[in-house]
Amino acid sequence: MKRTNIYKYAYYLLIPLLLGVSACEDYLDVNDTPNNPLAVTPPVLLPSALAGTAFANANELNRFAAVTVTHLAGAAGSPAAYDIYNIDGGVFGNQWRFEIYGGALVNYQKLIEDGEERGANAYVGIAKIMKAYTFSIATDVWGDVPYSEALKGTEFLQPRIDSQEDIYKGNSALGIQSLFDLVREGLADLEEASTFTPGSDDLVYEGDIEKWKKAGNTLLLKFAMQISRREPALAASVINEVLAKGPESYIASNTEDLNVRFGASVGSQSPIHTYTNVSSFKDELIVSTRFVDVLESLNDPRLPIFVTKPGADYVTVDNGFRGTLPQPVANWSRYNSYVTGVNGEGPVRLVTNFQRAFILAEAALTLPGVATTQTAQEYYTEAITASMELAGLTSAEITAYLDANPAIATLSGSTEQQLEQIMTQKWIAWFGNGLEAWNDWRRTGYPVLAPSQNAVGIDGTRPVRAQYIEQELSRNPNFPNPGPLSNEKLWWDVD
Amino acid sequence: MKKILLMCAALLLIITSHSQLWAQERTVTGKVTSADDGTALPGVNVIVKGTNNGTTTSADGTYSISAAGDATLVFSFIGLTTQEVAIANRSTVNVQMGSDVTELTEIVVTAQGIERDQRSLGYAVQSVNGDKLAQRSEPNLLNSLQGKVAGVNILGASGAPGASTNINIRGITSFNGSNQPLIVVDGIIFSNDLNNTQNTLFGSQPSNRLADINPENIESINILKGPAAAVLYGSRASAGAIVITTKSGKNLNNKTEVTVNSSVNFQNVYGLPRYQNQYGQGANNDYVNNSTNSWGPAFGTPGYATVINLQGEEVPYQAYPNNVRDFFDTGRILQNSVNIASGDADKNFALSLGSTLQNGVIPGTKFNRHNVQIGGNTKLNNGLKVGTQISYVNTGQSGTPMGNGGSAFGQLTRIPRSYDLTGRPYTNEQGRSIYFLTTQNHPLWSTENEVLDGQVDRVFGNFSLGYDITDWFSVTYRATADVYSDRRKLTLQIGSARAPLGQLVEDNFFRQELNQDIILTFKKDNLFFENFNANALLGHNLNQRRFQNSSVVGESLTIPQFTNVSNASVFTSSAEESSLRRLVGYYGQVSFDYNNFAFLELSGRVDQSSTLPKANNAYFYPAAAISFVPTDAFNVESNILSYAKVRASIARVGRDADPYLLNTVYVPATYGNNLASITFPMSVGSASIPGFQIGSRIGSNELTPEFVTSYEFGANLGLFQNRFGLDVTYFESKSTNQIFDVAVPNTTGYDTRTTNVGELENKGWEAVLTTSPIKTSAFSWDINLNFTRIRNKVVSIAPGVTQSNIDGDLFIGIAPSIVEGQPYGVIVGTANARNDAGEYLINPTNGLFVPGIAGEVIANPNPDWTAGLTNTFNYKGFSLSVLVDTRQGGDLYSFGAVDLRGNGSLAVTAIDRDQPRILPGVIDNGDGTYRPNNIQISAQSYWAGLGGLASEAAVFDATVYRLRELALNYSLPSGLLSKTPFGSVTFGVSGRNLYFFAPNFIGDPEVNTQGAGNIQGMDLNGAPNTRNYGFNIRFTL
Structure with missing residues (x-):
């Protein structure tokens, strides 16, 4: 009796053991993540990449650049440090990591790789144009940066640093494609049929491929102008290449601007709005007295449209x-x-219509060999008009202003003085996009910006580049360490 | 009292023994004296061995007894060591009796619940009795272990109710895995997870789930320190294991006992810095009504009797010395528990009820816990052993967010000395905060309007069946489950600094762990020859862990104070995260014992894990341990060396990966931080636009398990009849093949890649010294001293990678890191620039430090050594236990200290404030020489110039000495209770954290804002600690 019991119980006890062993294969087959997709379609990648580019331009880098070009003044926190030219390798790490390389760029790269496999050429084309634009932010802020070997994951775990010259001009010996060629490739892709076509996921043009082509060509103009001091011949040839495609080929109306649109609800809003009006950091920034002074001195009707005046008068501080x-x-x-x-x-x-007109005005004025079809003055008037229209002024108001202020409306004096007029108006028009204003100021030196009060920085120099990110230096020995300080000019910044 | 009773008993013996006198007897006389002090010992029992012939010593210690000349006398007395003395035909036998020190044969619980004699173990296991943890003014079990165990580092996050507590045993062994030990409660693998609803930089310090255990219901805790001890538990025990046994009726010898504990404790905030009270709000000696500084005019300056505040009101300009202290309430902890237990080793039953109600010192914060546990074991008539136990816990926690900037604690370090924090209204008619900063909130408003509530419902239990098939072979089956849900709600009312439009988060966690073990045990004494005994064990384990976290994030609230998510108009960040992992394990152990003085134990385990690539998912790891007791082996009969044991062990434990690490995945896209952010799906115009982006981690399909290999050598010594005991261990561990997210340059498009890399090393000493300087029947004094010293080093990370962030939330420029050649967890930030001689460089134009150098190791949070000293005194019914401990060295990175120093709040900043100062350092002469800095700057520039939040100047030495715990109990004499239903009645007072001394820090350095986990040493505007004290009563029926 006792014996039977033993065997009986032992048998029951062993059942789970046996079950456990035999079911092992399936039992352990549970490691497919239910949390994240392993592949996604182009329409969900494009908006997240575009938003990344918008953040790169309009978030912390704009807080920095808008203060640096005295659109704004820093009242507290990091903007106050920027305002006395204090930046180091600790700032902009988020921009480098989350917005530029790990945000916009890697997703454009995925869009290109994946889109090419799927035949989603429209997405591939947009991604190449925007990749070129976003890389231009990286090189215009930091100079020499990883480009040709970047965004490849484990293929290049320590990407090479490409010189700014090679990034803009390309270097076939090193296998570096120029930003110009990257845009041209994108434009070519946009001519192809596409398996996926963008719609509302395209935060810029809602799927209007024709506008993307115009944006691509206009971007070529921007890149050309950016390097025009260093490479005038190349710049002129690229500008001529675009002009030769005819006026339909580039942005010629404010409705064609390359704008990233945001939403009106929390979590969908433009970063500028959030840090200007909502966040607990909003009182770190205030409009600069200098900007208001300039616009008041020019009687510029855009001032109340650009700058708020909640009280009786503008309340600003000096930089x-x-x-x-x-x-x-x-x-x-x-x-x-x-x-x-x-x-x-x-x-x-x-990338905007007024920008395009200012570029052509500057090219007509300064670049030998450009085949511009209008005079610098005509482009200049077109640019101011475009900016004022964008601000919501009627054409009657604009005409009235230009007529009443001939000293502003008319280019006069030496080429240098005319250039200063163009760049000052462009600097006003770029209100809200500090990076482009900073690019132009570094390139041309206009408008002339008086030093900030209490300036520190490196030898009191207004920054002409950002220092490399400390964390990135520690991760990639290809970077020069220590890297250049904020007072060392970039390649295209010849004077 | 006891002595009198004993004498009575002895008299009875004498009376009854008269009729049984032996023949050939002779009368032996003598005197019994104390070995301690030579005084006469009355009432000692003297018995002729093998008979019931006995007597007791008289008041002068003498005795007289009749006995045969070859007989042996046995002298015994409670509290003294029993002695046997051969008469050897003497007529006078004088004896000295020494105090009885418990033999160092202590039963401890080891892996898989195996009970073992301490002497047979080749590794260190430290046992802490439940009575050392109960009634200690502390509802968190882990905190009450502080200072009591060697080799263990325990650090609480703060004094906020339920705040998590970090525990590491013998250092850090994994770069990114959990370094918390495995917790086993009555055989149930018990989750000690910490689930965060908020970014830990800004969170409200949720509990780790060991907080669900009621400290009043603990029978004992056994700490298995090394992998050798824990190998049978498998992978997760590579960080050690804490085996908790709750009270059962096992040891009651068939009695029934009802135990009731009741206590009330109070908490006060403790560890606030010393403030100055001479200067008020403002800067540069001017009053500024929205300044966080106290660099304003001195109080009493003419023209500054009153000032206009930000609200336009005229208010007195004076010091409010207690403005910060008065923010805090007096906390209260009520603990009640009832235990009903009955039975013996075979059949027993226990029911336990517990309730803990805590209101913290931070207004509105709570920690409430209710426990029910029922369990029992029985042996059926057919021999089948059945046991089960089930517990239900409900734990509620309410906290308020902390952290830099937009939280109550982000503001408390920025309150000007002239700001009347608690004396004025702080909420306006619209329900918004009234404060001196417009983008921040009044701290009291924050505690009322920024709240994280959590409700944990947890059930855990076990079920076991056992059968002794033969007297040497038995089978046990055990199934355990531990399941909880934690329903969180984060409420940030409209106007909250972190969510100005308001935010509601419903955050639900579910966790389940199931285990099933079948264990075959074999036991054979005298296996091959006499006194050679063997035990063997074979086991099989199936493990499943399921986790789910789903959250609904509602933003942009409309109706004030309405906290249902229907009040939100934007839902963008809602998310779900689930995981399931499984493991199949096979384990075995054989142990041999020769004559109870030589022991050998061999263990091994094979695990097969679902989280590893199929090709590499099975891994084996072994352990071996030896123990040898020379005092027994060589029959050492010495009054000095009473006991000696040497031991050694070696073990290697494998650890699998977390689930789902094998692939690179896409994640919902988000951009930005607390400055500005967006979350997909975005709502643009009328369209809702989904967006995904590639994740920042590169997955790997080639992962293999990581391993920790450890060695341990130790000795236990018992001296002077074991009145002095020493347990010393040296250990080394080496972690290799770490499954780790190695940092990659962000220009690769990613931030990390998961791979097997790196080596991490720990070396350490731990020692426990126990002694009883005085042990008499009436009075005893026991000392327990433990010491821990651990040296951790990151030997390598990955080729080309010398530095990597620890997983978790961090501020830019202040990165808790893994750095080659450094201890784990060093903080990388901005160091002051120095010359070759190590002197600070000063900018000659302004007398301030030149810009610092980012990316430098500036702090090491690991202490040099720690020690705890417990003195226990017993006198009659009184028992006093005092624990002091210290943490030597280690750094704390403190935002609060920098805030208070830079904004002129600290007392030290008021000293000679009107005098210029000079920062320490030198000025570069440009020719390779330096001159001492002689540039005078204002006090304000000086104190602010020492350095801001993200600088070396925020690092402080965290050395601290502490009166950790004091408990005084009085038990009523049993004589008084004999006519009452009470078995025992004990009253007590206790206190915790009664005093501390931190020579190099302005407050209590024992905080870590980010809570339990791998990031340590950060005080990022978290809550301070508390001082607890209270009364308790305990009685049994």
């Missing part, structure tokens, strides 16, 4: 000011809805 800040903060002058959108819709303006 580098370190005294008691004006009170109450509710009356501070800040970015107006022209920049932020009424409820945070933005848009973030990346």
Whole structure:
């Protein structure tokens, strides 16, 4: 009796053991993640990449650049440091990592790789154009950066640093494709049939491929102008290449601007709106007295459209000011809805019609060999008009302003003086896009910016580049370490 | 009292023994004296061995007894060592009796619940009795272990109710895996996970789930320190194991006992810095009504009797010395528990109820826990052993967010000395905060309007069947489950600094762990020859862990104070994360014992894990341990060396990966941080636009398990009849093949890649010294001293990688890191620039430090050594236990200290404030020489110029000495209770954290804002600690 019991119980006890062994194969087959997709379609990749580019332009780098070009002044926190030219390898790490390389760029790269497999040529073309634009932000801010070997994951775990010259011009010996060629490739892709076609996921043009082509060509103009001081012949030839495609080929209307649109609700809003009007960091920035002074001195009708005036007068501070800040903060002058959108819709303006007209004005004025079809003056008027129209002024108001202020409306004096006029107007028009204003100021030196109060920085120099990210230096020995400081000019910044 | 009773008993013996006198007897007389002090010992029992012939010593210690000349006398007395003395035909036998020190034969619980004699173990296991943990003014079990165990590092996050507590045993062994030990409660693998709802830089310090255990219900805790001890538990025990046994009726000898504990404790905030009270709000000696600084005019400056605040009101300009202290409430902890237990080793039953109700010192914060546990074991008539136990716990926690900037604690370090924090209204008619900063909130408003609530419902239990098939072979089957849900709600009312439009988060966690073990045990004494005994064990384990976290994030609230998510108008960040992992394990152990003085134990385990690539998913790891007791082997009969044991072990434990690491995946796209952010799906115009982006981690399909190999050597010594005991261990561990997300340059498009790399090493000493300087029947004094010293080093990370962030939330420029050649967890930030002589470089134009150098190791949070000293005194019914401990060295990175120093709040900043100062350092002469800095700057520039948040100047030495715990109990004499239903009644007072001394820090350095986990040493505007004290009563029926 006892014996049977033993065997019986032992048998029962062993059942789970046996079950466990035999079911092992399936039992352990549970490691497919239910949380994340392993592949996605182009329409969900494109908007996240575009938003990355918009953040790269309009988030912290704009807080820095807008202060550096005295659109704004830093009242506290990091903008106050920027305002006395203090930047180091600790700032902009988020921009480098989350917005540029690990945000926009890697997703454009995925879009290109995956889109080419799927035959989604429309997406591939857009991605190449935007990849080129986003790389231009990286090189215009930091100079020599990883480019040709970047974004390849484990293939290049320590990507080479490509010189800014090679990035813009290409270097076939090193296998570096120029930004120009990258855009040209994108334009070619846009001519192809596409298995996927963008719609509302295209935060810029809602799927209008023709506008993307115009944006691509206009981007060529921007790149050409950016290197024009260093490489005037190349710049002229690229500009001529675009002009030869005819006026239909580039952005010629404000409705064709390359703008990233945001939404009106929390979590969908333009970063400029959030840090200007919502976040607990909003009182770190205030409009610069210098910007308001310039616009007031020019009687510029865009001032109340660009800058808020909650109180009786504009409440601003001078750049580098370190005294008691004006009170109450509710009356501070800040970015107006022209920049932020009424409820945070933005848009973030990346490549614009006025920019194109200013570029052609500058080219006509300064670049030998360009085949511009109009005079610098004509382009200049077109540019100011485009900017004012974008600000919402009627053509009657614009004409009235230009007629009443011939000293502003008319280019006069030496080439240098005319250039200063163009660049000053461009600097005003770029209100809300500090990076482009900073690019232009570094390239041309206009408008002439007086030093900030209490300037420190490196030898008191207004930054002409950003220092490499410390964390990146520690991860990639290809970077020079220590890297160049913020007072060392970039390759295209000849003077 | 006891002595009198004993004398009575002895008298009875004498009376009854008269009729049984032996023949050939002779009268032996003598005197019994104390070995301690030579005084006479009355009432000692003297018995002729083998008979019931006995007597007791009289008041002068003498005795007289009749006995045969070849007989042996046995002298015994409670509290003294029993002695046997041969008469050897003497007529006078004088004896000295020494205090009885418990033999160092202690039963401890080892892996898989195996009970073992301490002497047979080749590795260190430290046992802590439940009575050392109960009634200690502390509802968190882990905290009450602090200072009591060698080789263990325990650090609480703060004094916030339920705040998590970090525990590491013998250092850090994994780069990114959990380094918390495995917790086993009554055989149940018990989750000690910490689930975060918020970014840990800004969170409210949720509990780790060991907080669900009621400390009043603990029978004992056994800490298995090394992998050798824990290998049978498998992978997760590579960081050691804590085996908790709750109270059962096992040891009651068939009695029934009802135990009732009741206590009330109070908490005060403790560890606030010393503030100055001479200067008020402002800067550069001017009053500024929205300044966080106290660099304003001195109080009493003419014209500054009153000032206009930000609200436009005229308010007095004076010091509010207690403005920060008064923010805090007096906390209260009520603990009640009832235990009903009955039975013996075979059949027993226990029911336990517990309740803990805590209101913290931070207004509105709570930790409430209710436990029910029922269990029992029985042996059926047919021999089948059945046991089960089931527990239900409900734990509620309410906290308020902490962290830099937009939280109550982000503000508390920025309150000007002249700001009346608690004396004025702080909420306006619209329900918004009234404060001196417009983008921040009044701290009291924050505690009311920024709240994280959690409700944990947890069930855990076991079920076991056992059968002794023969007297040498038995089978046990055990199934255990541990399941909880944690329903969180984060409420950030409209106007919250971190979510100005308001935010509601419903965050639900579910976790389940199931285990099934079948264990065959074999036991054979005198296996091959006499006194050679063998035990063997074979086991099979099936393990499943399921986790789910789903959250609904509602933003942009409309109706004030309405906290249902239907009040939100934007839902963008809602998310789900689930995981399932399984493991199949086979384990075995054989142990041999020769004559109870030589022991050998061999263990091994094979695990097969679902989380590894199929080709590499099975891995084997072994352990071996030896123990030898020379005092027994060589029959050492010495009054000095009473006991000696040497031991050694070696083990290697494999660890699998976390689930789902094999692939690179896409994630919902988000951009930005607390400055500005977007989350997909975005709503643009009328369209809702989904967006995914490639994840920042590169997966790998070639992962293999990681391993920890450890060696351990130790000795246990018992001296002077074991009145002095020493347990010393040296250990080394080497972690290799770490499954780790190696940092890659962001220009690759990614941030990390998962791979097997790196080597991490720990070397350490731990020692426990126990002694009883005085042990008499009336009074005893026991000392327990433990010491820990661990040296950790990151030997290598990956080819070309010398530095990597620890997983987790971090501020830019302040990175808790893994750095080659450094201890684990060093903080990489901005160091001051120095010359070759190590002197700070000063900018000659302004007298301030030249810009610092980013990317330098500036802090090491690991202590040099720690020690705890417990003194226990017993006198009659009184028992006093005092624990002091210290942490030597280690750094703390403190935002609060920098804030308070830079904004002129600290007392030290008021000293000679009107005098210029000079920063320490030198000025570069440009020719390779330096001159001492002589540039005078204002006090404000000086204290701010020492360095800001992200700088070396935020690093402080965290050395601290602490009166950790004090408990005084009085038990009523049993004589008084004999006519009552009470078996025992004990009253007590206890206190925790009664005093500390931190020579190099402005407050209590024993905080870690980010809570339990691998990131340590960060005080990022978290809550301070508390001082607890209270009363308790305990009685049994």
